[in-house]
Amino acid sequence: MENKKELRNWLDAYNLDHPLVIGGPCSAETEEQVVKIAHQLKDSDATVLRAGIWKPRTRPGNFEGVGALGLKWLQRAKEETGMKIATEVANPHHVELALEHGVDVLWIGARSTVSPFIVQDIADACKGIDNPVLIKNPINPDLSLWLGAVERFYTADVKNLGVIHRGFSTYEKTKYRNIPEWQIPIDLQNRFPDLPLILDPSHIAGRRDLIFDLSQTALDLNFDGLIVETHYDPDNAWSDAAQQITPDTLIQHMKDLKIRKEVG
Ligand code: PEP
Ligand code: MN
Incomplete structure (x- = not known):
């Protein structure tokens, strides 16, 4: 990863591996659920635990989502396992609460990235923070909107930025829930070569049997990490049940995926 060293400074600063693997449930459901999943992942390649507590639904x-209450559960998971914790923030109040509760990594959801005023408000609330902030693409296939969000965070002096490719809405019936349109994240990477690019195969796939192949494609395309929805009882998850995989499956995927150690 020599020629991309600089861009990954924040991974090093946060003691995060490359590729960065983020695992955990779509939604925090109960304290026991969050803590149990964290324990199941703690000795794996997943160094960051994700769980949505504010869930903007279409x-x-x-x-x-369970709301702010879930922050305490994430905090406990962090204390018990040493994992970093990540959640979606959708307004400035979320940012304030998440930072107060030791959330390490913030992400901006696809339904927020579509709205420049919301993005600006969240970016202002993040002004100058060192925590990594990961910006999901907007739900529609609009590179400019995605770039615009990245620029707003850069301008707010948020240095440790990354982007998450989670696919794009389409009215067509396809095997994917959100079509990958790989050219869009590739174009973004060409514009911002220093920005870590992470794949969210879960929201692209919408079904668990496609997660592995999507992850391999991304790693072959030199993506820097994966964020994968992970639940010990996927079928009974409170949101996005069809696309979640078990912690054991994620661990097995990480063994089976071919990870490029060199960048050409
Ligand atoms: C999520 O990560 O659970 C989520 C809601 O994602 P997105 O914003 O990509 O739809
Ligand atoms: Mn989800």
């Missing part, structure tokens, strides 16, 4: 009536 349609009302679905589970919208």
